[in-house]
Amino acid sequence: MSEDRMPTIGIKRDWKGKGKAESSIDSMDDDEDSMPAPKKNLKWERHFYYHEEKDFMIADEEIEDCHWCQINAFPTAEPYPITITNFIDESTLPDDFRFIDKSVLHQKIDLAPEEFRSGCGCRNTGDCKYAGCNCLEDMDFDMEEALAMRQKVYSYHSQGEKAECLRGTKLHSRNPIYECHKGCECDTSCSNRVVERGRKIPLNIFKTENRGWGVRSSVKIRKGQFIDLYVGHIITSQEADRRRKKSEFAQRKDVYLFALDKFSDPESADPRLRRKPYEVDGEFMSGPTRFINHSCDPNLRIFARVGDHADKHIHDLAFFAIKDIAPMTELTFDYVDGESAPLLKDSKNDDKVKDMTKCLCGSRKCRGFLW
Numbered sequence: 001m002s003e004d005r006m007p008t009i010g011i012k013r014d015w016k017g018k019g020k021a022e023s024s025i026d027s028m029d030d031d032e033d034s035m036p037a038p039k040k041n042l043k044w045e046r047h048f049y050y051h052e053e054k055d056f057m058i059a060d061e062e063i064e065d066c067h068w069c070q071i072n073a074f075p076t077a078e079p080y081p082i083t084i085t086n087f088i089d090e091s092t093l094p095d096d097f098r099f100i101d102k103s104v105l106h107q108k109i110d111l112a113p114e115e116f117r118s119g120c121g122c123r124n125t126g127d128c129k130y131a132g133c134n135c136l137e138d139m140d141f142d143m144e145e146a147l148a149m150r151q152k153v154y155s156y157h158s159q160g161e162k163a164e165c166l167r168g169t170k171l172h173s174r175n176p177i178y179e180c181h182k183g184c185e186c187d188t189s190c191s192n193r194v195v196e197r198g199r200k201i202p203l204n205i206f207k208t209e210n211r212g213w214g215v216r217s218s219v220k221i222r223k224g225q226f227i228d229l230y231v232g233h234i235i236t237s238q239e240a241d242r243r244r245k246k247s248e249f250a251q252r253k254d255v256y257l258f259a260l261d262k263f264s265d266p267e268s269a270d271p272r273l274r275r276k277p278y279e280v281d282g283e284f285m286s287g288p289t290r291f292i293n294h295s296c297d298p299n300l301r302i303f304a305r306v307g308d309h310a311d312k313h314i315h316d317l318a319f320f321a322i323k324d325i326a327p328m329t330e331l332t333f334d335y336v337d338g339e340s341a342p343l344l345k346d347s348k349n350d351d352k353v354k355d356m357t358k359c360l361c362g363s364r365k366c367r368g369f370l371w
């Protein structure tokens, strides 16, 4: 079996140990009373044995409820599959979790009107690396000098092994990434559309020994390489607060809520950037990155990524590798992204420590607590 086609198990507990599919489906319908399992389980058992077969008729709602069907419907499932493995125990992913490959907008989210949308006019796609491409105009550089010197100012390496990887200056910054997009004149092969082209590595969601599910890849990942987006339900800050209150453990809910606040500014001319930022909730609907655990010595970081400048208030959250990563190494990021001072202060206060959650990242740089 190839490394990126690892066995996919543990998706639905109900499917385990039920014998052969052919005998179960027909005989169950014939003689239901003699069967010990409730009907829902029979449906799942049937689904489990046949969901890989393209021509087999499976009810839509079964596909809707099946994690395997959800990840296999992703457009990139063929070259870059997502697998789910559990060699630790019998548990499965939460039943109320659903895989999505694009964020879903809550009904109250405002999108930019058409007249505010814009893109670059670069006919020669190579031009999108240089100062002068409209998509790069908000980046931090001296425009006059960059134009005069025809400087490459875009975020990526152009050639060789590192092509499409973030450049060192970007990687060590917290600055946003500005990319070309579908509103631009350049085509989809433009070197400044790395995130837009999507994930290019297989991912494996696996059960860790002590931190629930985690994520790794069967292939080597280069420093600066794009991993995937954090997607989820994009909601208003009021809705996020409502969900925090409703959640049994507000801090736990916070782990899944990411504020889209990279461009928030009370002085901004754009009213959408003046108000409280939208948040992405990945708890119940998200992609594989929702299962990435924390480490105090992480190998990934999240960058804000903007396509159309009119969408800054709903910018992307893009995971990039900040180190070379060997195959099958767990992928991790710092949940507080270096903002550890309050945590370290609290960890010295006995009263606070009793309510804090221990970090089990196991790194030599471990701060001791998650929050």
Ligand SMILES: C[S@@+](CC[C@H](N)C(=O)[O-])C[C@H]1O[C@@H](n2cnc3c(N)ncnc32)[C@H](O)[C@@H]1O
Pocket (backbone or CB within 6 Å): 210, 211, 212, 213, 214, 252, 255, 256, 290, 291, 292, 293, 294, 295, 358, 359, 360, 361, 370
């Ligand atoms: C965003 S989820 C990550 C996926 C999670 N492991 C799961 O099984 O769904 C965050 C949760 O994972 C666990 N976790 C992540 N990193 C951890 C760490 N370094 N130490 C202890 N628990 C961790 C905590 O329970 C945390 O609330």
